[in-house]
Amino acid sequence: MEKRERGILLEAEKFKENKGVKKEKMGEEAKGEFEPKIIGFTCNWCTYAGADLAGTSRKKYPPNVRLIRLMCSGRLDPMFVLKVLLNGADAVFIGGCHPGECHYIKGNFYARRRIAAIRTILKQFGLDNRVRAEWCSASEGDKFARIMKEMAEDIKKLGPNPMRGKIL
Amino acid sequence: MKGTELKYEDLEGLFKGLLDKKAVDCLILPHKVGNNVAYMMATDKDRIEPPVPAIFAPSFSVNAANIVKGWTIPEKIGIVAKPCEIRAAVELIKLRQMDKESVLLISVDCSGTYKNQDYADHYGEIGDWVDSAKIEELKGKGIAIREACEICDNRFADVGDIGIARVDGEKVLVAGITDMGIEALSALELSLEDKEIERQEEKEKIAADAKKKEEELPKASSVEELEEFLRDCIVCKNCRDMCPVCYCKECFFDQPLGNPVGGDLLNLAELRGAIAVPANQLMYHLTRVYHVSTTCVGCGACEDACPKDIPLTRFYPVIAKKVQEIFEYVPGKDVEEPLPFVTYEEEELEDKLR
Ligand code: SF4
Ligand code: SF4
Ligand code: SF4
Ligand code: FES
Numbered sequence: 349m350e351k352r353e354r355g356i357l358l359e360a361e362k363f364k365e366n367k368g369v370k371k372e373k374m375g376e377e378a379k380g381e382f383e384p385k386i387i388g389f390t391c392n393w394c395t396y397a398g399a400d401l402a403g404t405s406r407k408k409y410p411p412n413v414r415l416i417r418l419m420c421s422g423r424l425d426p427m428f429v430l431k432v433l434l435n436g437a438d439a440v441f442i443g444g445c446h447p448g449e450c451h452y453i454k455g456n457f458y459a460r461r462r463i464a465a466i467r468t469i470l471k472q473f474g475l476d477n478r479v480r481a482e483w484c485s486a487s488e489g490d491k492f493a494r495i496m497k498e499m500a501e502d503i504k505k506l507g508p509n510p511m512r513g514k515i516l
Numbered sequence: 517m518k519g520t521e522l523k524y525e526d527l528e529g530l531f532k533g534l535l536d537k538k539a540v541d542c543l544i545l546p547h548k549v550g551n552n553v554a555y556m557m558a559t560d561k562d563r564i565e566p567p568v569p570a571i572f573a574p575s576f577s578v579n580a581a582n583i584v585k586g587w588t589i590p591e592k593i594g595i596v597a598k599p600c601e602i603r604a605a606v607e608l609i610k611l612r613q614m615d616k617e618s619v620l621l622i623s624v625d626c627s628g629t630y631k632n633q634d635y636a637d638h639y640g641e642i643g644d645w646v647d648s649a650k651i652e653e654l655k656g657k658g659i660a661i662r663e664a665c666e667i668c669d670n671r672f673a674d675v676g677d678i679g680i681a682r683v684d685g686e687k688v689l690v691a692g693i694t695d696m697g698i699e700a701l702s703a704l705e706l707s708l709e710d711k712e713i714e715r716q717e718e719k720e721k722i723a724a725d726a727k728k729k730e731e732e733l734p735k736a737s738s739v740e741e742l743e744e745f746l747r748d749c750i751v752c753k754n755c756r757d758m759c760p761v762c763y764c765k766e767c768f769f770d771q772p773l774g775n776p777v778g779g780d781l782l783n784l785a786e787l788r789g790a791i792a793v794p795a796n797q798l799m800y801h802l803t804r805v806y807h808v809s810t811t812c813v814g815c816g817a818c819e820d821a822c823p824k825d826i827p828l829t830r831f832y833p834v835i836a837k838k839v840q841e842i843f844e845y846v847p848g849k850d851v852e853e854p855l856p857f858v859t860y861e862e863e864e865l866e867d868k869l870r
Contacts, residue, residue, distance in 0.1 A: 427768075430802050435788060447862060457860035464868035465809050465839045465857075469802065472835055474738050481869040510739040515790045516798045 384503035386413040386496075387432045388441035391421045393451045394485045395443025401489030402496075409496040412503075413441060421445070421481075422455025426466035429479055433470075436512040439503045441495070442481040449485065456483070477506060518698050519691025519711040521683065527567040530690065530704065531596070535561040539700040540594035540620050544580055546570040551639035552632055555580055569644035571596065571624055572682065575635035576662060579817040581605040581760035587614045594620040595676075598629070600668065600815035602676040603848020604760035607811040610855050613763050620700055621676030627651065628665035631820055645682075663829040664816025667730040669723040672715060675848055681713055689713055694851075730837075733830050745831065746801060748824040751794040755828055756804060758821035761811040761847075769800050805835050810856045811847050812836035842868060 390396040396417045402409060418424060421444025429440050442463060444456040463481045470476040480499060484491050522530065534540050535558070546553045547565050553573040558564055580597040581604035587593055595605060602623040608614045627646050629635075635642060638659050646654070651661055673679035677697030681689045691711055692698030701708060736742040753769060756762045768774040776784050776795055785791050792798075814833035822828055840846065842865065843856035 426806050427799075427803055430799060430806075434799055434802075454860065457862070458857065460865050460869065461843070461857055461860055464842055464865040466806055467868055468839050468842055469806055469809065469835055472735070472737065472838070473742050514739070514743065515792050516743070516788075 382504060382508060384412050384438040384500060384508070385436075386439045386441055386499055386503065387437045388413045388415045388443060389418050389421070389424050389428060390415050390441075390443040391445055391450075391456075392417050392419050394445040394449070395482070395492060397486035398443070398484045398488045398492040401486065402493045403489075405489055407489055407493035409493040410500040412500045413496055420450060420452050420455035421459040422450070422452060424459055424462065426462050429463075429466050429470075433475060433478065433509060434511055434516060436509055438506075438509045438512070439478040439480070439499060441499060442479070443484050443492070443495075444481070446483040446485060475510075478503065478509065517679070517691040517693060517711055518701075518708040519679075519689050520701075520706045520708055521711075522688050522690055524568040524686045524688065525566065527571065527680070527688065528564060530706075531567060532561040532564050533704040534594055534620070534700060535559070535564070537703045539592075539703050541591040543594040543596065544583060545594075545596035546573065548573075550636065552636040553577075554632075555583065557583075567596075571680070572645035573635070574627060574629045574642065574646045574661070575632045576629040576665075576816070576820065577632040578758065579604055579760040579815045581608055582758060582817070584608075584619065585613050585760065585763055587618060590615070590618055592618050592620060594622060596622045596624060596680075598626040599623050599670050599673065599675050600626075600664075600813045600848075601760070603670065603813040604811075604815060606675065606848040606851050607761050607813065607855075608763065609851055611761070611763055611811070616851060617696075620678070620696065622678040622680060622697075623673040623676040624680045625673045625682045626665075626668075626671045628661035628668070628671070630659070630661055634659065662816050662820070663733070663827060664814055664819065664833060667726045667733070667829070667833065668814055669726040670813075670846070670848075671722060672719065683713065730834060733834065735830055735834060742798070746797060746826065749797050749801070749822075749826055750824060751797050751800055752823060753800070754821040754823060755818035755832075758817045759804075759808060759812075759832075760815065760817065761808050761813065762804065764807075768803065769796065774800070801831065805832055808832060809836045809839035810843060810845055812840075813847050 390399060399415060421442060424442055432440050444459055447456060450456040467476045467479050470479060482495050531543060531545060535543060542557055542559045544555055544557045547556045548570045553570045553575050554577060580595050580601040584593055585608055602621045605621050609616045627648060628651055641654060641659060673681045677694045679691050679693055683689050689711055692701045736745040772780050774796060781795060784795055812833055816829050818832050819828040845856050
């Protein structure tokens with residue numbers, strides 16, 4: 349009993365901290381034009397490095413994406429995709445090594461099946477065009493920048509995630 | 517297929533024989549309870565009741581595979597059930613929730629079933645078995661089979677180890693489908709011959725009808741419609757518990773992240789500003805439909821279990837079928853075929869990623 353109460357207290361502390369963080373974030377959102385928020389899950393060995401290369405070689409791409417590094421695209425649990433969309437982000441990007449080049453041999457082959465399945469499910473509700481997976485190697489900084497540009501434009505056209513304002 | 521024709525009344529001897537000859541250590545099969553049927557599990561052959569009228573009764577209570585989920589003991593269990601139940605059991609074998617060697621799966625022809633309470637209420641009109649003409653006639657009187665059955669295109673006893681198919685004139689064809697099935701039947705000293713029943717035409721008709729009915733079903737096609745569809749869901753998770761192929765020992769939605777309490781719940785609300793409670797309703801259903809997307813056998817047990825009468829057949833089997841189509845996979849058809857998520861082809865699905 350005591351332990352549980354303490355747990356809640358700790359959580360409540362976290363809650364207070366979070367509150368500040370959130371306010372800050374909201375302030376940073378530009379008023380006026382819709383700026384899509386894209387969450388990218390990128391493989392450590394390829395797309396994440398590709399993004400790095402795009403950065404260091406000063407390739408311009410829109411700042412809409414927040415990257416989360418995975419050790420392999422095979423680490424992507426499709427629940428991540430659901431969670432991201434439910435929490436109101438506008439799109440999900442998934443980047444992995446080219447088929448046949450996964451550092452764990454077949455992680456991206458499994459990932460491809462999972463992504464195809466979750467996109468098929470989301471398609472029923474018109475959400476599949478908010479999820480995009482690409483194979484992008486560490487040397488393809490150009491490609492990464494191009495995809496980000498395309499995605500930002502596509503999602504701008506699509507408009508905000510319909511789940512965003514909802515009480516779900 | 518190696519099989520033999522038997523009369524209805526011979527089935528009693530067949531099931532008794534399976535226990536007697538130790539082809540199985542116990543047997544799950546339907547039996548009559550008042551106006552309805554329910555499953556029983558027998559170890560003593562003398563407790564087996566005459567299988568007809570129960571065995572072809574169009575009544576669905578629980579998916580029998582759900583009862584044996586986690587049957588990891590070496591003793592062998594036989595299950596006499598409808599094709600969707602047997603197919604669920606096959607999926608459970610592939611998911612390593614059952615050992616192939618310790619189950620003998622016996623499928624029975626099915627024409628579609630009524631919710632078991634509807635069956636009992638209208639037993640006088642429905643009777644011990646139905647065919648498609650009877651189903652139509654009863655539908656006119658407002659007695660309808662379950663939606664899951666309307667869209668089911670796997671109604672023949674051609675799955676599992678043994679199939680019991682109905683042929684004309686109160687006769688059945690009992691056939692071994694796998695080696696294990698043939699072995700079990702041989703132990704009963706039945707004379708097995710090469711038998712085929714020509715049902716391809718009927719099969720295609722059922723498939724075409726089922727597809728048409730499925731297309732006609734109302735479906736949620738946007739976030740708004742999905743929200744409306746799930747409006748009454750209280751996240752009791754009965755649909756999960758009664759689903760034969762939802763098998764996790766520790767469901768995500770029973771853990772703190774999936775079922776947040778106290779501070780966790782507060783944090784979730786804070787993250788989004790406002791959330792629906794009980795929390796994670798939409799996350800639960802979308803996750804579950806992904807988890808069963810390749811293995812859902814379309815039995816409709818989820819819908820039957822829903823205390824809020826949400827027509828879940830329009831969600832789970834309908835969506836799962838779309839996923840199964842991209843992998844060209846029919847759950848429960850072949851125990852040797854790998855589950856779609858544990859295999860891959862080097863070149864595939866590139867058009868489904870973006
Ligand atoms: S889903 Fe198919 S096999 Fe199962 S009870 Fe209905 S018609 Fe029979
Ligand atoms: S999701 Fe529903 S229809 Fe599909 S297998 Fe589970 S209980 Fe049966
Ligand atoms: S059984 Fe019905 S109310 Fe319960 S969680 Fe499933 S859909 Fe919701
Ligand atoms: S290591 Fe990059 S996808 Fe597997």
